[in-house]
Amino acid sequence: MRMKLFSVAVMMFSIAYFAEAQELRDISLPVPKTDGGKPLMQTLKERQTSRAYSPKKLPLQLVSDLLWAADGINRANSGKRTAPSTMNWQEIDIYVVLEDGAFLFDAKKNSLKAVSKQDLRKMTGTQDFVPTAPINLVFVADTAKMKGVSSDDQILYAGADVGFISQNVYLFCASEGLATVVRGLIGDKKALADALKLSDGKKIILAQTVGYPAN
Numbered sequence: 001m002r003m004k005l006f007s008v009a010v011m012m013f014s015i016a017y018f019a020e021a022q023e024l025r026d027i028s029l030p031v032p033k034t035d036g037g038k039p040l041m042q043t044l045k046e047r048q049t050s051r052a053y054s055p056k057k058l059p060l061q062l063v064s065d066l067l068w069a070a071d072g073i074n075r076a077n078s079g080k081r082t083a084p085s086t087m088n089w090q091e092i093d094i095y096v097v098l099e100d101g102a103f104l105f106d107a108k109k110n111s112l113k114a115v116s117k118q119d120l121r122k123m124t125g126t127q128d129f130v131p132t133a134p135i136n137l138v139f140v141a142d143t144a145k146m147k148g149v150s151s152d153d154q155i156l157y158a159g160a161d162v163g164f165i166s167q168n169v170y171l172f173c174a175s176e177g178l179a180t181v182v183r184g185l186i187g188d189k190k191a192l193a194d195a196l197k198l199s200d201g202k203k204i205i206l207a208q209t210v211g212y213p214a215n
């Protein structure tokens, strides 16, 4: 009897595990479009924070372009990125939180690695537009890559490195007529870290909402 119960439990666990695994799919991003856009001075004139979003989803091409602008590889030979990073640590991970699930941007593979099939958007912020905006980026510092500095300096440099990425997102959005806001107001960072399955040493720094402007 005990053996039978054990087998049933193993079977149920396996079904649940494989159902979960099947539903979590990585997404291969289209090659980013790295030409065009508005001239830099025009883009700077239009850079701004917006807090009203349409729920309309962005096409995958635009998501790919956005992530390349944010922190993609712009020099294939060295693997260096569109944003500078302290000592070239490249320690900032970008989590892409969508209605369909949460993903980790992999700049090398130009893909989104599936992290959670849940809609975690509301966990990324406390402001009213956050749960319905199509994209919330979460910038996470991998402190294991930040060698040889104090923990205070790790936070300082992570903040600076996220700032560059965030500004790239602001400029991309200004160029493409998208709305964005970088956010310190995240809410329960511990709960979000758990939902994103962050290991120890991975610290949530800031979030950034992106979408089409409302109306």
Ligand SMILES: Cc1cc2nc3c(=O)[nH]c(=O)nc-3n(C[C@H](O)[C@H](O)[C@H](O)COP(=O)(O)O)c2cc1C
Pocket (backbone or CB within 6 Å): 047, 048, 049, 050, 051, 127, 181, 182, 183, 184, 185, 186, 206
């Ligand atoms: C580090 C940082 C954190 C911010 N956090 C928030 C936030 O949590 N929520 C928000 O609505 N705006 C936030 N902002 C946006 C600022 O309020 C905004 O940049 C400022 O009002 C100036 O407006 P502008 O970006 O249009 O020039 C933040 C900006 C920075 C740089």
